[in-house]
Amino acid sequence: MTNQCQLAGQTFTLDRYPPEQKNRSLQAWDSADELLLSHALPILQQTATSVLLCNDQFGALACALAAYQPVQLTDSYISELATRHNFNQNQLDLSVLTQLNSLAPLPAAALVLLKLPNNHSYLRYQLRQLKQQLAPNSTILASAKAKDITPNLLAIFQQELGPTSASLTVKKCRLITATIDPALPSPTTPQFPIRWKTEDDQQLLINHANVFSREQLDQGARFLLQHIPVCAPEQRVIDLGCGNGVLGLAMLERQPQINMVFADESYMAVDSARLTLAANRPDLLAQAEFSVDDCLSQQAAESADFIICNPPFHQQNAITDHIAWQMFTDARRVLKKHGRLRIVANRHLAYSEKLARLFGGCIHVASNAKFTILEAIKRN
Template identity: 45%
Template sequence: MKPELTLHGRTLTLQRYPVRQNETLQAWDAADEYLINTLEASTQPLDPARPIVILNDSFGALSCWFAPHGNVTCVTDSFIAKQATLANLQDNQLPAVNVIDALADLPANPQLVLIKLPKNNRLLTWQLHQLCQALPADCTVIAAAKAKDIHTSTLKLFEKHLGETKTSLAVKKARLIFCQPNPALAKPLPQPLQWTVPEHGISLLNHANVFSGESLDIGARLLLEHIPVRTDLHDIVDLGCGNGVIGIKAAKLNPQANVLCVDESFMAVASCLHNAQANLDNPAQLRAVANNCLDDMPAHSADLVLCNPPFHQQNTITDHIAWQMFCDAKQTLRPKGQLVVIGNRHLGYGDKLKRLFGNVTVIAQNNKFVIYQSDK
């Protein structure tokens, strides 16, 4: 796949992150192109003194395109998207962009907001509330997505939480949403959802973009019953931690161990840290960081890795993240360390683990999920 985006006499070299050999997917899509073409055709000049805000830029295509136009702030809940944006800006020798996480305050008095629709409507609703509080009435707001992902309910969310809304015609199966901010609709930000897992004595707070943030997913429920308990466990990693429920339970069961929770979502990390404070007698037992799997983790530094891998990146279904998680876990584990993985039966993680570790054991399963263990 050629990584060049060429439009309006400009060419950008754009890579997905992490960079893989023989990449088959682009770092931009038709919705990015539609946004760029629409703004380039506009007769309204951009004011270099007023910010441009870009939300949910998957790999930095929009940030790179608009970086020369003025003061750009990229808002993302994805560590991977942040790293991709920074790398693509550098590779194209473009001006710096202010990259902030989705919980940070927006810049004052923006002139233009571009939104790539997130998969999660809870995150979209939260962001529309945030925008309505921050945007002046003369700000231009344009959202973009695949046409099949823009529903009547999507438009109603914009109407309800931000302002008058209309849509474009579809081009290359992408569509735009135009919204006029109405500051009179401003309301307090939605509070994070909170619920309990009474059988494990855990209460959980979930920011808007946390995976399975409305209830405990059935995979995690099964894994909670099969977390190893051993006095020789000193360092445990919860890889893809979400709200931290697995890492918190591991910490409770193994009070002698240090637990590191890792997720690529900044909202997940914030939720996990809050939940550690709320549920652990010694919250310092657990750390949480945003990262791309276990990048830059010291080799031979963990005795146990617990993992519930995602099988999508942004809107793309893929197994390369799971494979990277397994490879990173093997490098991070000490000799005789264990990787415990839960996955849907149809994903076939057992074959991957057997190929990588040379061994795999099924330690539990139900009609939908399988828990595997591989020893280093």
């Protein structure tokens, strides 16, 4: 079994999310969690202080520290769902947990446990928020694989917070300890959210710190933008996994009379899509809905005419096709009869087979050296 673990002297059953994922060799916790807990527990046992958990992907830290009424801060709706799932299956009381999303104001915590996020912009954003909100004597403990703890990374902590040190390697991980120096001037760049223009100067894209494709168009999105269809007026269209909303914005520009839903599991992505639309076409905001969701779980069956999607092929560091598969399955449920799903994907990913299995076939709209655009139609 790969979902049984010992953390903070207790035994837990911890799943990644969604729990039915095929790749059971991946675990919902890691040695970086264990390292953080081994340093945090003595502090918590001595001082019963308030603890903030940042980027606790599947809730391992929150479960282990449930007795200390933790506050969990994440940009990921999937992480929130995973944590609630793991609380429930370990019979932990969910009322002791506070979950805050990445755009919410931070609480006053004296101890912060931070799992290193994948992208350094988001790390900077989080450290900047911590410096602004926390008392100067707060302790920030961060952990990650030793190979990810580079001089550049430590410099980010030093620039954004103040004095920082890193431990020796334990089980391939290292612990970073940082304290806040209130006299340290905060870096003025980069400024969040990041604003940038497409090469043709046509669109202003606005990305919060943790959003995909932060300073240039993703190559798949760039190709799909050359194949944006014109929908009929009044149709309901979904930009599934919207990121900064670049695809949904293009759909609205092609046909300003559609109703557009921007959906993503990242709080920062959904808010970036809202900011992008507001910056480019404020006149169309009233026709848009913004939905933080796990794929299309909150959308009614047979409620959309068209879905456009540039699906992810990894969950944090793990390469996976389970999200794309879930997106296509949800799309089939949510599309009306004759509704269409158009996707872009790397050519080597066998998505046409997946779509054929779900929809009974799919059309090759276009291909280039790297990408394919496929369209599936819901026939019944």
